[in-house]
Amino acid sequence: SRHSHLAPRCPPRTEDCALGTGRAREGPPPAAMGNAACCESARCPSAGPVDISSITRVATDDLGLQDQPLEPRYKVCLVQVFVRDQPFGGPDKSSNGHRYDSITFANGMISAKMSCQLVHYRHEEHEAFFRLMEKFDAVIVRCHAGQIKADGGDRVKFNNGLRLLRKSGIQVWPAPDVAERMCAKDALVRIADLSIGLRDTFCYYDAKEFAKGFKRSIAFQPRVLKQNRGFHGDGVWIVKLKSDDYCAKFGTRSCLNEEVLVLVEASDDHKEEHTVAEFIEFCVNGRNAKSGSWTTRGVGKYLEGGKEAGACLVDQRFCPRVVEGALRYTMIGEDLVDIVHRQPREGDISAVGGMGATYTHFGPSEERFANLTSSFLKRDVKQIMPALELAREPLPLWWCADFVNSSPEGTNAEYEKWALTGFNCVCIGVDRCESAAKGGSFAAIPAEDKQESRRLGSMMGKAARDILDAKLTTR
Numbered sequence: 001s002r003h004s005h006l007a008p009r010c011p012p013r014t015e016d017c018a019l020g021t022g023r024a025r026e027g028p029p030p031a032a033m034g035n036a037a038c039c040e041s042a043r044c045p046s047a048g049p050v051d052i053s054s055i056t057r058v059a060t061d062d063l064g065l066q067d068q069p070l071e072p073r074y075k076v077c078l079v080q081v082f083v084r085d086q087p088f089g090g091p092d093k094s095s096n097g098h099r100y101d102s103i104t105f106a107n108g109m110i111s112a113k114m115s116c117q118l119v120h121y122r123h124e125e126h127e128a129f130f131r132l133m134e135k136f137d138a139v140i141v142r143c144h145a146g147q148i149k150a151d152g153g154d155r156v157k158f159n160n161g162l163r164l165l166r167k168s169g170i171q172v173w174p175a176p177d178v179a180e181r182m183c184a185k186d187a188l189v190r191i192a193d194l195s196i197g198l199r200d201t202f203c204y205y206d207a208k209e210f211a212k213g214f215k216r217s218i219a220f221q222p223r224v225l226k227q228n229r230g231f232h233g234d235g236v237w238i239v240k241l242k243s244d245d246y247c248a249k250f251g252t253r254s255c256l257n258e259e260v261l262v263l264v265e266a267s268d269d270h271k272e273e274h275t276v277a278e279f280i281e282f283c284v285n286g287r288n289a290k291s292g293s294w295t296t297r298g299v300g301k302y303l304e305g306g307k308e309a310g311a312c313l314v315d316q317r318f319c320p321r322v323v324e325g326a327l328r329y330t331m332i333g334e335d336l337v338d339i340v341h342r343q344p345r346e347g348d349i350s351a352v353g354g355m356g357a358t359y360t361h362f363g364p365s366e367e368r369f370a371n372l373t374s375s376f377l378k379r380d381v382k383q384i385m386p387a388l389e390l391a392r393e394p395l396p397l398w399w400c401a402d403f404v405n406s407s408p409e410g411t412n413a414e415y416e417k418w419a420l421t422g423f424n425c426v427c428i429g430v431d432r433c434e435s436a437a438k439g440g441s442f443a444a445i446p447a448e449d450k451q452e453s454r455r456l457g458s459m460m461g462k463a464a465r466d467i468l469d470a471k472l473t474t475r
Contacts, residue, residue: 046117050075050135054128058082058089058120059097064442065118066107072115074137074468078106080120081143083151088439090147092429099142100437101430101453105398108457109140112465116140123153130161138171138468140397144427171468174396174425181388182399182423185228185314191387194380196372196420198406200250202315205307207284214315215254215276218261219247222318225283227302228310233266234298238318242273265296269344272296283313319419321405327369327418329401330428333394333463334381336364336373337456372403372418384423394467397460399425430456 045065046052049072058080080099082089094100102118109116121129121143133139141162145155159176166172174182181187186203193199202217204210217223218239227235242260247253257277264271274282274292282291286300294300305311323344330338338361345356364373385391406419429437432449436442445453 049115052119054132055125061096064103066110068115069113074114076109076114076116076138077136078102078116078118078140078142081147081151082120083147091438094436095439095441101433103442104430104433104453104457108461111458112461133165140173178390178393179426181390182425185226186312187423188314194383195375196380198317198419200317204313210313211280217315219253219255220250221246224316224318226314228312235302236266238264319404319406327403331399332459339366371414396425398428400428
């Protein structure tokens, strides 16, 4: 462990606490309790064992956080971002300024005999913040690029700071390179040879290769085109030929510019018709005379900035059984903890949240999905990080994998193939804690949900401790 001393229970700093009132603010933040006052009015287990008084305390209390162990095996820090001009600091925040599920993560670490302190990153304190992070054995990142930018910070600068921590031997969950590789759409190409992959998955990084490759793939069968930088289905297009004139063998023909496409965007399942040329133009150059009139809220330009800026388009086979629903496997390290079946609203294709989809939870041993569960856990999980060229990194503490059924209708469940549609390891929420979001409170979480979140947290703590123990033995 890096530091054996115990810091004072309450940091002595007297700067204003940065927490707002839960309303969108104009101008400077209102006066709030100072750091010492915050800790005098409420328990602050986050104050130690590492002295964090060099940065501003943002939260007004640590409601629900357990006391830190007197002699922690490792010292862990959980990082959040409070967006100062958003209500509550962002929709993922409780009324005290902490992310709604941070207590689950932190108490999980504490249950594994490690300390875990909750802090907030403020871009004005960047240097002081990362000097402080050097005093910890591990850092759990529970903020995303959009929050850093919305609060006036620089995502690249923040990630570079995390990279330096990782280079110095401090564990970061998820490390920036892990988050970028796993969450990027081209991960589907990297894992195409695993049992969860589709080998006819392609990735385009420039306009020329996109036009050539897409004209050939759509001439063979319906496709799904996915931009790398979209969220919630934005820029994810299900593409079909209006004529249904598909060739019998891949590569025997390429579509002509004037052929008409039927397009459905996964974000809201709206439908558009455009020629092949118009679609390619929109994807590359956005809205203009050549791309025609579009009703999507998106702007196209999916390849803008090139590969260096993270721009690409992934071209994957369309699996028509997606209308039967998709599966989300939620993982803690190598362990499956939850299966969610997401059924689209009748008549829709996509099961994007908030669009009337039905979500059904199953346990890890659900018999309906035993074939996928067995092959994924026994064959694929250990190969994911090497396939992503991250062999030296552990799997994230809390991550998920999404699948659709790629088998023909009528296939026996024992022989069904489920294909990966994406990974996520950045700020995935703990559903059981959602009562504490949007200005809610830890106290509002129902007892049954608290119990389940404690179980998940304990699993996270054990997984984290095992990873840190393994690092210690290999030094």
